[in-house]
Each structure stands twice: as C-alpha cells, then as structure tokens.
Amino acid sequence: MNNKVKFLQQNAPCYLYEEDSIKEHCHDLLNAMPGMDFLYSAKTNPFMPVLKTVAEQGFGADTASANEVLIAQKAGIPYDKIYYSAPGKTLQDLEKVWGKCTIIADSLSELARLEQCAAVKNERIAVGVRVNPNFSMNGESAVSSKFGIDEDQLKTANLCFPHLKIIGIHVHLRSQILDADILCGYYRNCYMLAERINELNGVEIQFINFGSGIGTVYDRETEKPLALERVGQTLQTLRAKNHNGLQAKFILETGRFVVCNAGTYYTRIVDRKISCGKTYLVVQNAMNGFLRPAIAELLRQNVGEFPKNGQEPLYTTGSQSAFRIVGRNENCETVDIVGNLCTALDVMAKNITLPHAEIGDILAVSNAGSYGCTLTPLLFSNQETPKEFLWTKENE
Known part of the structure; x- marks a missing residue:
C-alpha cells in the first residue's frame, strides 16, 4: 500500500x-x-x-x-x-x-x-x-x-x-x-x-x-x-x-486551465445495496462534496440527455468527470453512485460501469481542481454570507 x-x-x-x-x-x-x-x-x-x-x-x-x-x-x-x-x-x-x-x-x-x-x-x-x-x-x-x-x-x-x-x-x-x-x-x-x-x-x-x-x-x-x-x-x-x-x-x-485537471475528489463508499435489480454504491459527501457531477445528472434527468451547451461553472459536458475505484480493476459491474443526503437528487452518476467495489473502498472523481470544494451558493467567490436571526415579540 x-x-x-x-x-x-x-x-x-x-x-x-x-x-x-x-x-x-x-x-x-x-x-x-x-x-x-x-x-x-x-x-x-x-x-x-x-x-x-x-x-x-x-x-x-x-x-x-x-x-x-x-x-x-x-x-x-x-x-x-x-x-x-x-x-x-x-x-x-x-x-x-x-x-x-x-x-x-x-x-x-x-x-x-x-x-x-x-x-x-x-x-x-x-x-x-x-x-x-x-x-x-x-x-x-x-x-x-x-x-x-x-x-x-x-x-x-x-x-x-x-x-x-x-x-x-x-x-x-x-x-x-x-x-x-x-x-x-x-x-x-x-x-x-x-x-x-x-x-x-x-x-x-x-x-x-x-x-x-x-x-x-x-x-x-x-x-x-x-x-x-x-x-x-x-x-x-x-x-x-x-x-x-x-x-x-x-x-x-487563466480560467480553470492551471488547476482543473490537477485535482481529484476522493470519497469513501459507505454502503452498497440492490433495489429492484439495480446496484447502488452509497458514498460520503456526493452532492455536498463535489456538486458538478450531481448537476450533470440533474440536467440529464430533466432533458433526457446531457445538454450540449455548458452552464458554467456548474456544468460543462456530460463527461466532465471520470470515475474510478482506487486499487480495483476487475469484475466490472453497472452501478448508480449516490450520496447520503436525504434527497433523491443526490446522485453523482447513473448506470456507470466500474470495477466491483466493496464498502470501505475509495471512489476517485477527476477534474475536481476547479469549481469543486467552494462551488456552493454560499462559498462561491468568497462573498459575504447571510446572517440568521429569530425575531420575537421582545424585539418589537
């Protein structure tokens, strides 16, 4: 190792x-x-x-x-x-x-x-x-x-x-x-x-x-x-x-040129399950870890295919990330890669062929060097974040 x-x-x-x-x-x-x-x-x-x-x-x-x-x-x-x-x-x-x-x-x-x-x-x-x-x-x-x-x-x-x-x-x-x-x-x-x-x-x-x-x-x-x-x-x-x-x-x-291909997102497979014949790999922090793959799947679900035109910086192309299982290269299977959020939209990839993975294996997602960790509405470009308050009668 x-x-x-x-x-x-x-x-x-x-x-x-x-x-x-x-x-x-x-x-x-x-x-x-x-x-x-x-x-x-x-x-x-x-x-x-x-x-x-x-x-x-x-x-x-x-x-x-x-x-x-x-x-x-x-x-x-x-x-x-x-x-x-x-x-x-x-x-x-x-x-x-x-x-x-x-x-x-x-x-x-x-x-x-x-x-x-x-x-x-x-x-x-x-x-x-x-x-x-x-x-x-x-x-x-x-x-x-x-x-x-x-x-x-x-x-x-x-x-x-x-x-x-x-x-x-x-x-x-x-x-x-x-x-x-x-x-x-x-x-x-x-x-x-x-x-x-x-x-x-x-x-x-x-x-x-x-x-x-x-x-x-x-x-x-x-x-x-x-x-x-x-x-x-x-x-x-x-x-x-x-x-x-x-x-x-x-x-x-430079745009994303100097960092995009230099970054990889790694997340742990925490569960695998079969439902109605479909195999799911459940990973930590899917949509809430690397948003772009989830956006790509969301667009495909709504229009039936990956859109040809990019919606930057959220989406570039349907093949904007490659997936692999670290250390595995045999016994391929078709799976959905999903996250642990309580929403059906928390999907990184559907019907993707990968080597057989077990709980505890590491999933690698490419092209994560740009518009990755901070690509959220609150973190993007380091703008000031909104505050939260509870207004009560005592504030009147």
Whole structure:
C-alpha cells in the first residue's frame, strides 16, 4: 500500500491537488504566450496552498469579491497584480480593498461610488472598467449582460472625474473556449475595442484584460486541447501592433486551465445495496462534496440527455468527470453512485460501469481542481454570507 492510498483512507472525503501538475500548466502558458501578464482566476480554487503555488510562478490574481482580494494578498501577490472585477460592489467592499488592488468598475454608478470614496480620502486613483462590447464571442452583435458597461454607454458618458483616472479595460464574454480561431478573433476584437475606448475623454489605456479564461479539456476522447501556440502567435502579432500604438499591458486570465485537471475528489463508499435489480454504491459527501457531477445528472434527468451547451461553472459536458475505484480493476459491474443526503437528487452518476467495489473502498472523481470544494451558493467567490436571526415579540 503506497503513501497516497494510506493518506486517502485516513482523509477521504477530500480533494487532492497535484502541485507538479499545477506548475506544469502554469509553465505551458508562460512558454506559449511570452510577454503576457497572467491572472489566476481565484474563484476557480481559492485554497491557499494552491493559490501560493500559482503565485510563486509569477501569476497575479483575478478576484471576484473583496474577500478574494484579501486572500490573494495573504498568498503574497502584490497589490499591482491583483484585479478586482465583480458586479454590485458596495461602499463597504470598496473600503475593504482600497489600496490593495486595481478596482475594475462594473457600472457607471460604481464609477460614481469610486469618485465619492476617492474624494473623501482626497486621493486620485487609477481604475479600470469592465466593458460589455459591441460584439459577441463569435464576432456578432452585442447582447444584454449583467456584467460591465455597454460600449455605447461609455461613448456617451462623462468619464472625466476629479479623483479617478480610467487606465484599462476588462472584457469577459464566455469561458472554456477550446477553439483557437474563436479565441484569436475575440482577442483581436478586444484590442480594437481598447483603441476605441482610448479615444474617449478621461481615458488613457495602460492595460487590456482580455478575460474569458483559457479553456481546459474535460473529455480527452471528444475534446481537443486549445492550440496554445496559435493563440500565442496571434497575441505576438497584437503586441507588435500595440508597441507602435497603445503600448498597453496585455493581461490574460487563466480560467480553470492551471488547476482543473490537477485535482481529484476522493470519497469513501459507505454502503452498497440492490433495489429492484439495480446496484447502488452509497458514498460520503456526493452532492455536498463535489456538486458538478450531481448537476450533470440533474440536467440529464430533466432533458433526457446531457445538454450540449455548458452552464458554467456548474456544468460543462456530460463527461466532465471520470470515475474510478482506487486499487480495483476487475469484475466490472453497472452501478448508480449516490450520496447520503436525504434527497433523491443526490446522485453523482447513473448506470456507470466500474470495477466491483466493496464498502470501505475509495471512489476517485477527476477534474475536481476547479469549481469543486467552494462551488456552493454560499462559498462561491468568497462573498459575504447571510446572517440568521429569530425575531420575537421582545424585539418589537
């Protein structure tokens, strides 16, 4: 019995992240796209040892909450490599992160709040704006979005503030892109957008965050990896144009690329039973351990098959995780993998063929390095959690 198996028997249910794999994926990006500034998408996996490992490779952080800014800071990432982009930032959020990151305004009203904060502090600060551009990921016309400021609204807005200077843009239209042609066309459109925004009064573009993180392969049988070298060539062409033009810093978000395949969810089989001829493997913490497989099965139950279109970050594809029994490879059987919650929806996989497993065996679920442990409505992106109170007559 090797050390990893012993560790799993002592610690399952648990997530295990492979440090070497994380470093390898970081270096893949650095080698294919030299000269780029990379931001690790903290919401994909904010586990501190993972965050520190990525930071040690020179990556900054794309943060989606005030708490994520503080987590990135604690991981040792300098303030000038932390970018805070999220809708609905409150005055309390802005106060919490002031001076600790570059704030990306998500609305015109947020720009007004930033001006208000800076005026009170008698400071002049540099900020970015998230733009909802006049194009889609496929180059078609703009669509309505909860994120960012419409490009046309920016063109007509007063962007000259006494205490703010707009120095960059952030664009993010869709994640998990594996088609290099689509991604390269999108990058070209983003650069032309930056040129247009730079012409507005009150704006001096110093950085372009292209957003829409690098896609990762979930199913090696049906998906092809993103051609990183082709993407890198397009970015080098844009950098040459940028050298004689905006001279802006190019920023790319890693998305889930550096951590997704590096993580595995392990859970213990606590029971096996047969009902009406069907075999069930009951595991600890199924839906309440790794939500994404349960979401996939929930969607299949409702539409009759796995949907072709992803619903990120909850669902990517029907084969988004592979299942195996640690240490078993014989006497295959068809089973349902279910959890111990008191709901029939607590299902990780239906009618899946696996080696025969006994109570006490360990189930391994792949592609758990991103959007795994913290993908719950209360934990996702480290937002503030609601409080609970009991109101009585004595409170009147």
